[in-house]
Amino acid sequence: MELTPEEQAMLAGEGGPATRKAMQILVALGTIYGAQRMVPVTSVQVSGVSYDNLGQAGLEFLTEMATGGGRARALATLNPAGVDVEEPQPLGIGDPFLTNQRRVLEAYTRMGILSTCTCTPYLVGNLPHFGESIAWAESSAVCMANAVLGARTNREGGPGALAAALTGRTPAYGYHLDEAREPTLTVLVRARLAGTSDFGALGKVIGEHLARRPERPVPYIRGPESASLEELKSLCASVATYGSVALFHIEGITPEADCMTPPKETLTIGPEDLARARSALSDAAPGEVDFVNLGCPHLSLREIAHLADLLRGRRVRKEFWITTARPTKQMAERMGYAQTITASGAKFAVDTCCVVAPIRGRFTGLATDSAKACAYARARHGLKTRLLPFEAVVEEALR
C-alpha cells in the first residue's frame, strides 16, 4: 500500500503505541482486501461495546489502547452496551457484568470516543453526508449509511472501526470505490408493504437470496412507493442480518438510485414470500411469549410518541423493553412520552438492546416488530419468536 508521510509516521510509532497498532490493523486489512491507499474518514461508528461480546480479553485490549495514548481523530460514536449503565436495576443486570461494562465505556471515553451507546448514530449527531468516506461498524447502521445517506463505508469489525477512529483513516477498497456501488440485481417487490415488520420480512427474503450468491450482488429494489425512516432502518437491519448486505438502492427513494440503471436480471418477490418469512420468524405460540421488545434498531422519537399513544392509561402484563438511545429518551421525557410509557409498566432499556444484553435463559418467547431481533433472539439467546406489526407487539404486551 502507498502511505502518506503522516500515515508512515503513525506506523513508525510517532503517535504512540496505540496509534501504531491501529495503523498496523488498517495496513493488514488493506493488504488483505487489495487497497492501494488509505482514505481519510470523518465519521466512525465503533462496535465491540457490550461486555457480553468483548469478555475480559476485549476489555484488556481496549484498556491497553487507551493507556497507549489512543485518541480519536474523527467523530466517533459507540454501539449499544450490554446494560443501561445509569439505571441497570430495572433490567435485572448487576455485578460483575455492570462494573466490567462501565470499564469498557471508560476506556472508550478516555480515547475521546463518544459513549452514545446506540445502533442509530445517525439519530444522535453522527450523520455523514452524501459521498462522505466513513468507517462504520454495526451492520444495520452500515446499510443506512451506504444506502439511505449515500455515504461510503465497508462493514467494519470492532477493531477495524476503532483503528479508523484513532488514525482518521480507512483502507480504500470495496464500497469506498464507485464500481462496487453499482447495482447488479433488480429486486421487484410485488407486494404492499406497511410498517416496520413488513420491511423487516422483505429484508429477510432479499438477504437470504443474496447470501446464497457468492458474487454478492448489490440489489436495486423497485416497487415500494414510499418508505419512512423507521421502515428503512428496519429493512437495513434485516437485510444486513440475513444477507450481510452493506448496500442497496431503492428506486425513487435512496439517493444513488436515480443515477443508476436497473440491472436486467430480476428477482421478483410476492406476498407469499413475505408471508413465508413472517411465519418462519413466528414459531412461538401466543401463550409462550413472556418477553416483548420494540427498538431494534433503537426507536426514533416518532415511534416513541406513537408508543405513548398506544399505552396511555393502560397496563402491560409482560416484561416489555423499550430500547433506544439516551438522547432520544431525554427528549421523550421532556415531551411526557417517557412518563406515559413507564406508567404502563413498560421499561426503558437505554444504552443497550436485546441483541447484546446478557439475557440468555431468562425468557421463553419474544414478540417484536424486528426481523433482526428475531434472528439474534433465536441464535444467541435460545428464544422462540413472534414477528408482529408494531401495534400488535404492544397489544401482545398488554395481553
Place this chain on the structure above:
Amino acid sequence: MRLQGRSICPGRAGGEALVTHMPISFYGGVDPESGVVVEPGHELEGLSLAGRVLVFPSGKGSTVGSYVIYRLKRAGLAPAAIVNAECEPITAVGCIIAEIPCVDHIPLDRLHTGQRLVVDGEAGSVEIVQQQEKDPT
C-alpha cells in the same frame, strides 16, 4: 530453505510447525483457557497451539476470534507465529493486537508438522530451519 509470502503482522519468531489443511475458528474452535483445539472433528482436535508455528489455510467464524487470539497471548498459550495460505481479517487483527508475527501467501504443501520454522513477519517469509525428524516407521 526460505519461502517468500506476504507480510501481515510484523515481528520475528520461531518454533515447531503445527500444520493443518482445515480452516480454524478461534472463537468456539479453540479453548482460550488451555490453548487446545476443541472443534469436534478438526485435524488438530485435542492439540495445544502454545508456542507452535501454526500453519493453516485461513481463519473462519466469528470476529470475536480476534480477541481469543489476544487472550491466548496474555495467558502465554498463543502460537509463536501464524502462517496462512490466505489470511482473513479475524486472524490478521488478532495477530496485530496480540503482537504475533503473521505471514500469508505461502504454499502450505511445503510445510509439515514437526519442522522447525522461523517466521519473519516484516519480510513476509518463512524459513525451514530443520526438516522434521525421520519418521521411525
